[in-house]
Amino acid sequence: MNAIHPIVLHGLIYGGAIATVLLTLTAWGIWFERKFAGRMQSRLGPTLVGWVGLLQPLADAAKLLQKEDLIPDQADRTLYLASPPLTVFFTLATVAVIPVSVDVAVANLPIGVLWILALGGLMVFPVWTAGWASANKYALLGGMRAVAQGISYEIPMVLSALVPVIFAGSMDVNEIVTWQAEHHWLVLGPGLFAFVIFFVSSLAEANRIPFDIPEAESELVAGVTTEYSGMRFGLFYMAEYLHTLVASAVASALFLGGWNGLFGLADGIHWMLAKTLALFFMITWVRWSLVRFRSDQLMRLCWIYLVPMSLALVMVSALWVYYEPMLGGH
Amino acid sequence: MGYFIDAARSMARSMRTVLRKPTTIQYPAEKRDQGPRARLTFALVHDEHGEEACVGCLMCEKICPSRVITVTAGDKRPSEVTGKKRGFADDFVLDMNACIYCELCVQVCPTDAIVMTQDHMVPGFSREDLVLTMDKLYANETETTLSWGRASNLLEMQDPKRGTEEDRAATKQRAGAKPAEAEAAKPAAKPVKPAKAAKAEAPEAVVAEPAKVEAAEPAKTEAAQAEASEAKPEAK
Amino acid sequence: MTLASAARLGVDPHRDLTDYDPEADLMVLNMGPQHPSTHGVFRVKLYLDGETIVRAVPYVGYLHRGVEKLLEELTFVQATPIVDKNDYVSPMTNEQAINMAFEALLEVEVPRRARYMRTLFAEMSRISSHLLWLATFGVDMGGALGGGTTLFLHCFREREYILDLFELVTGARFHYNTHTIGGNRHDIPAGWAKRVHQALDLIASRVDEYLDLSTKNAIFVARTRGVGTLPAKLALELGITGPILRASGVDHDLRRDAPFHAYDEIDVKVQTEQAGDCLARAHVRIRELSESIRLSKLLVDGLPEGPICGGRPIKNPTQFKAKDGQAYVALETPRGELGTYVIGGGGNKGASPYRLKIRPPSLHALAAMPYLLVGGTISDAVVILGSLDPIMGEADR
Numbered sequence: 016m017n018a019i020h021p022i023v024l025h026g027l028i029y030g031g032a033i034a035t036v037l038l039t040l041t042a043w044g045i046w047f048e049r050k051f052a053g054r055m056q057s058r059l060g061p062t063l064v065g066w067v068g069l070l071q072p073l074a075d076a077a078k079l080l081q082k083e084d085l086i087p088d089q090a091d092r093t094l095y096l097a098s099p100p101l102t103v104f105f106t107l108a109t110v111a112v113i114p115v116s117v118d119v120a121v122a123n124l125p126i127g128v129l130w131i132l133a134l135g136g137l138m139v140f141p142v143w144t145a146g147w148a149s150a151n152k153y154a155l156l157g158g159m160r161a162v163a164q165g166i167s168y169e170i171p172m173v174l175s176a177l178v179p180v181i182f183a184g185s186m187d188v189n190e191i192v193t194w195q196a197e198h199h200w201l202v203l204g205p206g207l208f209a210f211v212i213f214f215v216s217s218l219a220e221a222n223r224i225p226f227d228i229p230e231a232e233s234e235l236v237a238g239v240t241t242e243y244s245g246m247r248f249g250l251f252y253m254a255e256y257l258h259t260l261v262a263s264a265v266a267s268a269l270f271l272g273g274w275n276g277l278f279g280l281a282d283g284i285h286w287m288l289a290k291t292l293a294l295f296f297m298i299t300w301v302r303w304s305l306v307r308f309r310s311d312q313l314m315r316l317c318w319i320y321l322v323p324m325s326l327a328l329v330m331v332s333a334l335w336v337y338y339e340p341m342l343g344g345h
Numbered sequence: 346m347g348y349f350i351d352a353a354r355s356m357a358r359s360m361r362t363v364l365r366k367p368t369t370i371q372y373p374a375e376k377r378d379q380g381p382r383a384r385l386t387f388a389l390v391h392d393e394h395g396e397e398a399c400v401g402c403l404m405c406e407k408i409c410p411s412r413v414i415t416v417t418a419g420d421k422r423p424s425e426v427t428g429k430k431r432g433f434a435d436d437f438v439l440d441m442n443a444c445i446y447c448e449l450c451v452q453v454c455p456t457d458a459i460v461m462t463q464d465h466m467v468p469g470f471s472r473e474d475l476v477l478t479m480d481k482l483y484a485n486e487t488e489t490t491l492s493w494g495r496a497s498n499l500l501e502m503q504d505p506k507r508g509t510e511e512d513r514a515a516t517k518q519r520a521g522a523k524p525a526e527a528e529a530a531k532p533a534a535k536p537v538k539p540a541k542a543a544k545a546e547a548p549e550a551v552v553a554e555p556a557k558v559e560a561a562e563p564a565k566t567e568a569a570q571a572e573a574s575e576a577k578p579e580a581k
Numbered sequence: 582m583t584l585a586s587a588a589r590l591g592v593d594p595h596r597d598l599t600d601y602d603p604e605a606d607l608m609v610l611n612m613g614p615q616h617p618s619t620h621g622v623f624r625v626k627l628y629l630d631g632e633t634i635v636r637a638v639p640y641v642g643y644l645h646r647g648v649e650k651l652l653e654e655l656t657f658v659q660a661t662p663i664v665d666k667n668d669y670v671s672p673m674t675n676e677q678a679i680n681m682a683f684e685a686l687l688e689v690e691v692p693r694r695a696r697y698m699r700t701l702f703a704e705m706s707r708i709s710s711h712l713l714w715l716a717t718f719g720v721d722m723g724g725a726l727g728g729g730t731t732l733f734l735h736c737f738r739e740r741e742y743i744l745d746l747f748e749l750v751t752g753a754r755f756h757y758n759t760h761t762i763g764g765n766r767h768d769i770p771a772g773w774a775k776r777v778h779q780a781l782d783l784i785a786s787r788v789d790e791y792l793d794l795s796t797k798n799a800i801f802v803a804r805t806r807g808v809g810t811l812p813a814k815l816a817l818e819l820g821i822t823g824p825i826l827r828a829s830g831v832d833h834d835l836r837r838d839a840p841f842h843a844y845d846e847i848d849v850k851v852q853t854e855q856a857g858d859c860l861a862r863a864h865v866r867i868r869e870l871s872e873s874i875r876l877s878k879l880l881v882d883g884l885p886e887g888p889i890c891g892g893r894p895i896k897n898p899t900q901f902k903a904k905d906g907q908a909y910v911a912l913e914t915p916r917g918e919l920g921t922y923v924i925g926g927g928g929n930k931g932a933s934p935y936r937l938k939i940r941p942p943s944l945h946a947l948a949a950m951p952y953l954l955v956g957g958t959i960s961d962a963v964v965i966l967g968s969l970d971p972i973m974g975e976a977d978r
Contacts, residue, residue: 447662
């Protein structure tokens, strides 16, 4: 134990704990989504496995584990096998810089926001390689669409994530949350539009309806994941929910004040959890109510509407921060 | 933009559905109200005498569009209850694997023998489980709720004269005949008395017969033969 | 449709491929018979340039079951349950079509009550069919896991009311065998009319909900407006009828123009649109749904008394015989004109038809696929196929 550097030890313990909590939340997030989706469709969700179906995620995992592991003959084996774990890996790695409680994070990087955005960009790769390596035209199309969508929506995401950075004056996520704790939550103010754009871009990055063209079941069978079976498919599935949760966590930290409590109540991890889950609820609600966009409409929305708007927002927030002290403060 | 407003509206609609009671009926814990005419599986029934109603006429086998019924007709033999000669079915097999639930077999049966039921067939694990043999069909008569549809009901419902003026007149006549029937019943009561009288006589006759019989038995003994021969002329 | 006639109409179903290296730049994608949203087993071979469809070749026949040949072996009275399964989404109209054809051939008269009942069942079947169409259209667009499914389940919830009503009358929820030669086999039980009114009022009130999730939704409109525009001339040349034709601006409806059964006694308001794209077809079908609700209420209130069957009830498979004769009967199903052509004098000493030909509206709708898909993307292909509402059971028989 003495041979391990304290930072590494800190990272291992905190990282392990946060990853465990996050993965558990993902599993039961799937349960929640199925129940909620059921209620939105005037039916019950899972009810048989455990009380109100709470053990359903375990049943799903068991089902996926016992399936035959098929690898297509003409698939590019390395890429095919590497893609599912990579999606999960990149998603989990994003959580490293998010403060789950006051000054509690796996790694308090001074360039935290850059880390998050960079990994967000990296997340497109395994999806694309899965599509390429599957030797299946549907998967290839899905992968191409995923790339187009992923790299396009990164731009509004980056630009809208810059707004908290400008206001807080730092890329360290913990600093941003602290700034919000001292002043006001960014969403209650000029950050509202930035929050909306960030939320929409996260939906697109996570391939969630209305932006789930890469996995559109009705068009592409299962899109990128067509040729995957068993637990490899389970990993993709889990990665999608994980990405949603992580995106919610990031949005809560950057815009909703993270671990900061409302009405003067105690700060802490419970607030972070509550906000993350609230955003997860919103994303689920959106998913089960809307139909999806076509690829070109998606691109149009991004480049013609969101990019100019987010550019404008960056300029406005920069001007605001500059002139605010001169106008007597807030 | 318009997208956001419409998205919000769709989401409000979904949320309103969340607040309503779900429409799921959790079968088999809860059952749906199917109505009395439901056609779900089959039963063979017994007639009013308690005997098998199926006479082995093979009409159902001939009409089935999917040819799922196989009937082995038995020999014509006298009924155990009425004594009249009638047909029987030695074996009756209905393969539910291929049945299309068209109700034509029920429609054509001349004796209302095959009926459908309001309860679902019990699911099985193999094809053989879904083949209804004669035992299963007769068991269904008591184990399931039978449907309303019988051949006679259906034929009555489909009668071209039903509900027409002709039919209404005939019905009125039948209704008008009710008091006439009551009067006819009264004169019928008179024959009842003679019938009762006949019945009253009959016991005497019945009594007389045992007397004859009783008289006949001791007649076996030589000692009573003389008394028997004396008793017989008296009874006459 | 020949290339000559296509050229005359100014529509090019097969874009000139000489600009492209044969198969070098184009990717051939099989939207194969097994696909989550080809509405049954239907195959379209797509030639793609990137994501744009350059050429589309449809293949039908995956659900061919030999119904017409089978009906040459079976007799007239056995035909109804088999034909039920053609257009398996609105079975009442199938049964009505074949029995009308047999009645024309055998010259059997249908009593008035039976005519009204058949019309009522047909209209209720139309409601159920359009609800199912809307449901699957939502799934095509929103995905099996997503908002489309919400619309799907809402529509199915309403459709259950209609199926329950049919179950009270006939005993079966979906394939009824309730029409017979000369009329119907099951009469309406007491208290049914009241339940019909309740169910239809409920559905009418819920139609607004569907609009929220569909035609009033900007994303839905963006997916369907301008997509798959079918010119009226092409539709008429291809023999397309029904809501698709009416959405392209042609005011033609057999219920009003060639009335059969009780349609000559009620007034059908025919819904048309001019645009001819998927959104127009959606509008036409949803308005037809509301119109059918209105008609069903009128019919159920105005049901005359009388017998329900004008011919002899079925007691014998060979009880109806036709030595010769022909009959063609066309009626308006939710998909268009369903035609049945029967020639008498077949086997079983005339108790079977010699030839039975069914003219399915879905097959003609599918003929428009090569024209409509060119120039769009795969997403559009799915939406167009959904808006044409093909039922493969009917197209392939």
